[in-house]
Amino acid sequence: MKEIPKVFIFDLDGTIYLGDIPLPGAGDVLKRIRDNGSKVHFVTNNPRFSREFYARKLNDMGIEAVVNEIVTSAWLTANFLKKNPSYGKVYMVGERQLKSELEYAGVPLVNEREKADTVLVSFDTTLSYEKLQHAFLNIKNDARFIATNPDPVCPTPDGGLVDAGAIIAALEAATGRKVEKVIGKPSPLLGKLLLDELAVEAEKCVLVGDRLHTDIKLGKQAGMYTVWIRAHNEAIPPGLEYLPDFIVKSVAELPSIIYGK
DSSP states (O other), X not given: OOSOOSEEEEEOBTTTEETTEEOTTHHHHHHHHHHTTOEEEEEEOOOSSOHXXXXXXXXXXXXXXXXGGEEEHHHHHHHHHHHOGGGOSEEEESOHHHHHHHHHTTOOBOOTXXXXXXXXXXXXXXXXXXXXXXXXHHHHTTOEEEESOOOSEEOOTTSOEEXXXXXXXXHHHHHSOOOOEEOSTTOHHHHHHHHHHHTOOGGGEEEEESOIIIIIHHHHHHTOEEEEEOTTXXXXXXXXXXXXXXXXXXXXXXXXXXXXX
16 A cells, blocks of 8 residues: 555454444554544445444443444435336345335335235345245236345354345245345445445545455455455465455455555
8 A cells, every 4th residue: 555544444344343243452452543644435246234222232241432433234225216216026034134224214114915016135044934935926927126235245253044045046046036236245335336426536445355246246346455354364366356456365464455564
């Protein structure tokens, strides 16, 4: 990097913490970034919790954060649908927080007894066969097919939780249709929203995350610098289109890249 970035954008799960445990050095690194005058933002594809929840969680870990620094895929999806009413009545495969975000944004929702114009798939630990079947029938009957996030697994200390990507795959297999739009990482929509909100040039931002196909792809598509945290010695797949600018083993190593020590 030619100069210290003005904005650092961090993934949360697997980058700043794992489960309820902050990763080593995360708090110190974020404090140093703020003390050097750069802004910090957090982006998560996990739609199960509110921005307020994530702000509290970080502060409880001793990591400074405020609500306006946090973007979740649920919040982003609700705002996208609010600005695009052509998606019509929405059937949601998701949890209470996503429903709350959609209702707050004024997005019309339907239940299992009603026909939908759009099926929205999300991370859902309450998933039932009834939900899956209703989503399947609506997609087969030409409803639009979108999702909050593409992650197949949400990382947890005990191995992970089945995430939206796996539900998307099931519906794609059953309907023969591909999901049309994913709102969260690595959507270019998210990259544009972040840059517009921050009012900063992409080359003055750095995105830090542990997932090549969401975090790093998001940053590279938006023209940002990217730092990949390769915590498990994962190999970069041959032919990967979006390569990280820097690779570290943990967020604690970030200052050595940014500040040289």
